[in-house]
Amino acid sequence: MHIERDQELLHGLAANDDKSLETIYLENFPAIARMVMQNNGSEDDAKDIFQEAMIVLYEKVQEGGFVLSSRLKTFLYSVCRRLWLKKLQSSSLSAPLFGELEETTAAEDALEAHLERDRQFKQMEEAMGKIGEPCKTILEDYYIHRQSMQDIAERFGYTNAENAKNQKYKCLMRLKKLFFAPYK
Amino acid sequence: MNDIHLIQEIERYLDGEMSAPEKEAFESLRRSDSAIDRQVTEHRLLLQQLRANGMRKDLLRRMDSIHAKAEIPVAPPALAPVVPLRSRRRTWLNLAAAASIALITSLATMAIMQNNAKRSYTSKYEDVRRVLNNIQRSQNALIRDISKNNPPLNPGTYGGTCFAISRNGFMVTNYHVIAGADSIYIQNNKGEAFKAVSIFEDVSSDLAVLRVADSNFRTPALPYSLKLQPSRLGQEVFSMGFPRDEIVYGMGYISAQTGFNGDTLAYQVSIPVNPGNSGAPLLDNSGEVIGIITGKQSSSDGIAFAVKSGHLKRLLDELPKEKFNRRDLKQKSQLGGLNRVDQAKKLEEFVYMVKVYN
Numbered sequence: 001m002h003i004e005r006d007q008e009l010l011h012g013l014a015a016n017d018d019k020s021l022e023t024i025y026l027e028n029f030p031a032i033a034r035m036v037m038q039n040n041g042s043e044d045d046a047k048d049i050f051q052e053a054m055i056v057l058y059e060k061v062q063e064g065g066f067v068l069s070s071r072l073k074t075f076l077y078s079v080c081r082r083l084w085l086k087k088l089q090s091s092s093l094s095a096p097l098f099g100e101l102e103e104t105t106a107a108e109d110a111l112e113a114h115l116e117r118d119r120q121f122k123q124m125e126e127a128m129g130k131i132g133e134p135c136k137t138i139l140e141d142y143y144i145h146r147q148s149m150q151d152i153a154e155r156f157g158y159t160n161a162e163n164a165k166n167q168k169y170k171c172l173m174r175l176k177k178l179f180f181a182p183y184k
Numbered sequence: 185m186n187d188i189h190l191i192q193e194i195e196r197y198l199d200g201e202m203s204a205p206e207k208e209a210f211e212s213l214r215r216s217d218s219a220i221d222r223q224v225t226e227h228r229l230l231l232q233q234l235r236a237n238g239m240r241k242d243l244l245r246r247m248d249s250i251h252a253k254a255e256i257p258v259a260p261p262a263l264a265p266v267v268p269l270r271s272r273r274r275t276w277l278n279l280a281a282a283a284s285i286a287l288i289t290s291l292a293t294m295a296i297m298q299n300n301a302k303r304s305y306t307s308k309y310e311d312v313r314r315v316l317n318n319i320q321r322s323q324n325a326l327i328r329d330i331s332k333n334n335p336p337l338n339p340g341t342y343g344g345t346c347f348a349i350s351r352n353g354f355m356v357t358n359y360h361v362i363a364g365a366d367s368i369y370i371q372n373n374k375g376e377a378f379k380a381v382s383i384f385e386d387v388s389s390d391l392a393v394l395r396v397a398d399s400n401f402r403t404p405a406l407p408y409s410l411k412l413q414p415s416r417l418g419q420e421v422f423s424m425g426f427p428r429d430e431i432v433y434g435m436g437y438i439s440a441q442t443g444f445n446g447d448t449l450a451y452q453v454s455i456p457v458n459p460g461n462s463g464a465p466l467l468d469n470s471g472e473v474i475g476i477i478t479g480k481q482s483s484s485d486g487i488a489f490a491v492k493s494g495h496l497k498r499l500l501d502e503l504p505k506e507k508f509n510r511r512d513l514k515q516k517s518q519l520g521g522l523n524r525v526d527q528a529k530k531l532e533e534f535v536y537m538v539k540v541y542n
Contacts, residue, residue, distance in 0.1 A: 025247060034257045124236075143231060144237075
């Protein structure tokens with residue numbers, strides 16, 4: 001059954017299982033590449049579009065509660081199609097219109113949510129870019145890669161973990177200020 | 185608790201590292217202190233986004249390493265035949281749509297311009313009687329009529345203002361307020377309503393005299409008198425009327441000796457008037473009636489017109505002497521020398537809302 005297999009792959013994707021990611025990637029990329037390249041796109045365009053669609057999918061399953069209403073293939077295809085169409089329209093006025101295909105509302109909803117997430121992603125990237133080093137790496141190491149304060153202290157040459165903690169606290173406050181600045 | 189410690193506690197709380205009693209204590213702190221609660225929310229958002237960024241970048245890295253293995257299809261020829269056909273048809277459709285929009289826009293503009301041009305001649309002057317009910321209400325009334333078979337309280341069709349000119353129920357208002365009326369009720373500021381009939385109408389000066397149907401109707405002595413000498417430019421004036429269900433005071437000054445289009449029967453007054461002010465008395469500082477508000481210039485704000493009191497006098501001279509006691513208006517004004525608040529308070533009793541049903 002396709003649906004069951006798709007669900008399993010999505011569970012794997014949510015759990016950061018490399019095998020599932022690879023399977024989804026390799027099975028779906030060629031179709032997307034064909035679609036993009038048939039519509040004035042290059043190989044690199046195809047890669048960008050497909051990877052963005054994968055991000056949409058990944059963040060959707062990470063969020064939890066994502067129920068696939070169609071086949072995974074169809075979902076990815078329609079997300080990519082929309083993304084590509086949008087890119088064509090923004091780059092030139094004479095966007096070619098390629099053949100209609102079954103539209104999935106799931107793709108539409110996912111893209112809408114993606115737009116907001118993308119905005120926040122960029123905002124965080126910008127804030128992280130502004131806080132500079134060593135703040136950026138300290139925060140990444142501690143919060144994203146979940147390294148211990150002890151390891152971080154050693155790596156950055158702090159005499160003890162307490163000093164590193166103080167530094168991390170200052171970095172975090174700066175990041176917080178920068179990240180929330182547009183909201184205030 | 186210093187800030188570093190607080191952040192540490194928040195992180196332990198968010199990561200679920202607190203023991204049950206610790207968690208409970210922290211949650212009650214959060215509930216009692218909104219500043220801390222906000223910090224927790226912000227911190228959670230911040231860390232969520234920080235980690236989401238990390239995960240997204242990690243995913244991209246992983247995908248890039250997979251991408252090397254991906255099979256890239258040979259670039260196929262573009263699907264040429266479908267595209268141009270569709271787009272050409274679309275071009276025609278767009279052109280047709282654009283053309284029709286342009287046509288409609290220009291026709292609409294022409295219509296509006298013509299309409300406006302016409303209106304600019306005819307409607308510079310507007311009555312200030314108030315349209316009280318709307319279609320919605322009359323429809324409701326109809327529905328009630330059919331279903332319950334008890335007549336609804338009709339709120340009246342038009343409204344204006346009138347004021348007493350004698351102690352036994354003679355009132356003066358604008359002709360256009362009561363024109364075509366089936367029945368007329370007047371209501372004072374206390375909410376007491378009286379049936380009235382129109383006994384004299386003068387279309388040329390736009391004045392009408394009403395009489396309260398109840399022959400026992402009596403008011404206290406009128407506090408104002410009628411001023412017969414023309415008022416001068418710049419004379420400060422005030423008025424009270426019913427643009428709404430509550431009596432409303434307004435003040436201004438005589439801005440010209442003639443009314444709309446040089447009408448010598450009227451003054452131009454700079455005073456705020458609204459629909460419903462028609463028929464309101466216009467008084468000067470010493471509390472003498474110098475005119476009756478009739479309308480305003482629709483094209484500009486703050487320009488109102490009032491029929492001069494001399495014309496009211498002429499009208500009153502024609503009323504039957506045995507019923508209408510002229511002396512009521514010839515008493516010395518009791519409003520002179522009072523401050524405006526007291527003047528308004530005294531005047532209020534003698535100004536009525538006119539409700540017209542037709």
